[in-house]
Amino acid sequence: MIYQGKQKIWSDYQKEIPSDHWFYVRSCIRQSFFPGSEKWFLGICRDMLGKDIHETEHHTTCGGIAYHCDVIPQLTAMTIVARQFALMTEAGYKNLVASCITSFGNYTETLETWREFPELEARVREALWKSCRREFEKPEYVAHASDLIYKFRGEIAEKAKFRLVDHRTGEPLRVVEHIGCHYSKMFPHKGVGGAEYPCVLSGMAESWGGRIIDYPERRHCCGFGFRQYLVKANRGYSMSNTHKKFESMEPYHPDMIITNCPGCPYFLDRWQYVISEQTGKTYGQNGYGIPVLTYEELAGLVLGIDPWDLGLQIHQVAVEPLLDKLGIAYDPAKKYLGLNEKDIMKPGLPTVLRCC
Amino acid sequence: MEGKPNKEQVAIIGAGIAGLEAAHQLLRLGYAPVLIEQADHAGGHVAEWNRLFPDKAPAAPLVEELLEQTREATLILRAKILSAGRLGDGFNIRLSDGTSLHVRAILMATGFSLFEAWKKEEYGYGVYDRVLTNADLEHWFNTGDDTRIKGDLKRIGFVHCVGSRDVKAGNTQCSKVCCITAIKQAIEMKERFPEAEIWCFYMDLRLFGKKYEDFYIGAQRDYGIHFIRGRVSEVSENIDGKVIVKAEDTLNGKPVKVTLDALVLMAGMVCNRDIQPLAKELSLSIDDDGYLKSRDNIGSVTRSDRKGIFLAGAATGPKTIPETLAEARSAALDIHNFLSGE
Amino acid sequence: MDFGFSLAPSSAVNLDTVDLSRYNRLVRLEPDARICMACGSCSATCTAGPFSGMSVRKVLLGLQRGQDAQVNRMLSACMLCGKCTMVCPRGINTRNLILNLCRIAADGSVSKGEGRL
DSSP, X not given: OOHHHHHHHHHHOOOOOOSSOXXXXXXXXXXXXXXXXXXXXXXXXXXXXXXXXXXXXTOOOOSHHHHHTTSSOHHHHHHHHHHHHHHHHHTTOOEEEESSHHHHHHHHHHHHHHHHOHHHHHHHHHHHHHHHOOOOOOOSEEEEHHHHHHHTHHHHHHHOSOOSBOTTTOOBXXXXXXOOHHHHSSOGGGSTTTTTSOOHHHHHHHHTTOEEOOOTTTTSOOSOTTXXXXXXXXXXXXXXXXXXXXXXXXXXXXXXXXXXXXXXXXXXXXXHHHHHHHHOOOOXXXXXXXXXXXXXXXXXXXXXXXXXXXXXXXXXXXXXXXXXXXXXXXXXXXXXXXGGGOBOOOOOOOSSSOOO | OOSOTTSOEEEEEOOSHHHHHHHHXXXXXXXXEEEEXXXXXXXXXXXXXXXXXXXXXXXXXXXXXXXXXXXXXXXXXXXXXXXXXXXXTEEEEEETTSOEEEESOEEEOOOEEXXXXXXXXXXXXXXXXXXXXXXXXXXXXXXXXXXXXXXXXXXXXXXXXXXXXXXXXXXXXXXXXXXXXXXXXXXHHHHHOTTOEEEEEESXXXXXXTTHHHHHHHHHHTTOXXXXXXXXXXXXXXXXXXXXXXXXXXXXXXXXXEEESEEEEEEOEEEOGGGHHHHHHTTOOXXXXXXXXXXXXXXXXXXXXXXXXXXXXXXXXXXXXXXXXXXXXXXXXXXXXXXXXX | OOOSOOOOOOOOEETTTOOOHHHHHHHHHOGGGGGOOOOOHHHHHOSSHHHHOOOHHHHHHHXXXXXXXXXXXXXHHOOOOOHHHHHOTTOOOHXXXXXXXXXXXXXXXXXXXXXXX
């Protein structure tokens, strides 16, 4: 692998990301999948870095799941997007940052569609006015939340309490980065680093001391695929894609996987349990799985936030081996205590996959 | 210019094989050709090649013969054209070395560019350790020097149509010579690595020229080269630094995957964009494929739509060497007829 | 535990693991097996093809892609009429090719009288 070759390609895919004043839209599913991530995105950006990130309780789904499941037509999806733009305009913001990769893809696709077909924008404006009596300005910049953390990676590194280094050996941790499909595969120039070698996550991991693993199936989808997962009979296809990725990354012995999509960390994490039950195989060391983190969780760990405050106990794959490598102290007794020490109950243990 | 007082000068832009052959013919017709070449050597792409299809004839003697035949012509290397434009009934060309030419005829023998293979990001050229281009392989044949070819190769792949017939790469045209070049190079690799399995991934095999089909049958029968009909969709690198190629075997209707010790990308001929400012200065038309536009594509391929400006070789589109040489001769005759008052 | 779904087998052909010994054996017995260009003349004229799926082109391809079961199924349908030999533009002796293939067992070994017909 020739690192300079990748840098040459990265230089073609630089994306302008304003450093402040963003209107934030959340994901439909991340708050139940990885409940600490969005909270700590705001915590890190607002409280630690002093940025102005605005959100409103009036925003809805972007319609992405329904759109990608063929439940609603594109015109409907675009009108939902237009309503979010209207909320942004009403709040006085020009930059839109999305928590979800599919939302980011949906906003980008909508704007690109309007650029190519202005008559569709006119129809959507009319539909939004008729249905909601709202008007909007198009955002000047659309970013995914991982773009912002990428942008702030240097500031985070300066404040870091921990580096992505095995504190016992001094070796950089081996990090697999997995990019959500809708981040840049549709519009490579809208993602940091393009679609073939995106550097939005690898840039973070490298800035914080880790070493990126480039394995053969790095481009492969996690397998979620909306319809593949949502219809139970098709879930084998979803899991087979995840399985393919794990088989491909296995020889590199990754210490962790970081992701920037709502679905990917969920499936890369949970399928490790199902694969272990069905095939008897686990991919981490000593019978554990490979911990899968969101980029906010990773940033949070680097900044010294308590793992249980980040919500890492909600993961299927135990994160304790990773915390031990990083030298992060944690209290096992508090793992399943929620807000105000409320008992959130200990889950049952899998038969094969080792958990703490 | 060095004392050729009685002979009329003709400007030839480009000293590849088209320019050299045209210069050779113009010398014989009694003119004083001036070859203007931006590179530091004459012979163009052919001078960098090792052997030529379909006979595997070495490239060097062809170039040497052309240089020998054009010794009487003026050859200006590392030339940069500062300006070119109409002056009286001819053209004035000023070069950065101070040379100023006044000619009645210009031959555009400006050739092609090789597609920059890194632009097909999914093939990993410049990123993976064992991915090289057809031109790199010829360089290796010539010099034996290329770190991407490591040890005794057991499995080798060739990808046809890299940057050709590819709307997204900006080149819809067939580059014409890559199918036969891939077959030639596959055979040469099999001769060097007799134990190797070699796969050619193609979309269509376009083997139109004299002896090409025989060369193809020979590659199959005598060398056991495998041909898979399907465009390579993605390339990756495994933990040993080997190359994993994915394609669909469209004749079988199934995806295929293979791990290789080396992958050769058949980078296609694309238009030479460096000459577009000069073309603009001379009011030459550019075709929609980016190549210079002939007056027509049947009877007047070597004539431009501007009086006194002629075209030869790959300046107007992908060409084989015999086609290029024939066009150069044809253009020389056209220029002679023009200058002698046809 | 029954999850109601399981890993789906891949339909991809992995050339790294395909066993070519049967094909290579055939090539030694009938070298012209290599010069097929997949034009489909054989399949279009095949007497058995429309009813059984027999196709000399697909037999040769299947041998090189590890699809032994399909190859054996196709071979069993051949009636040895020789029409494919008549139409092959590259003059492959498809009859000799099929007869030799039938003699080569699926494991790549050849039954007695190798190559002689």
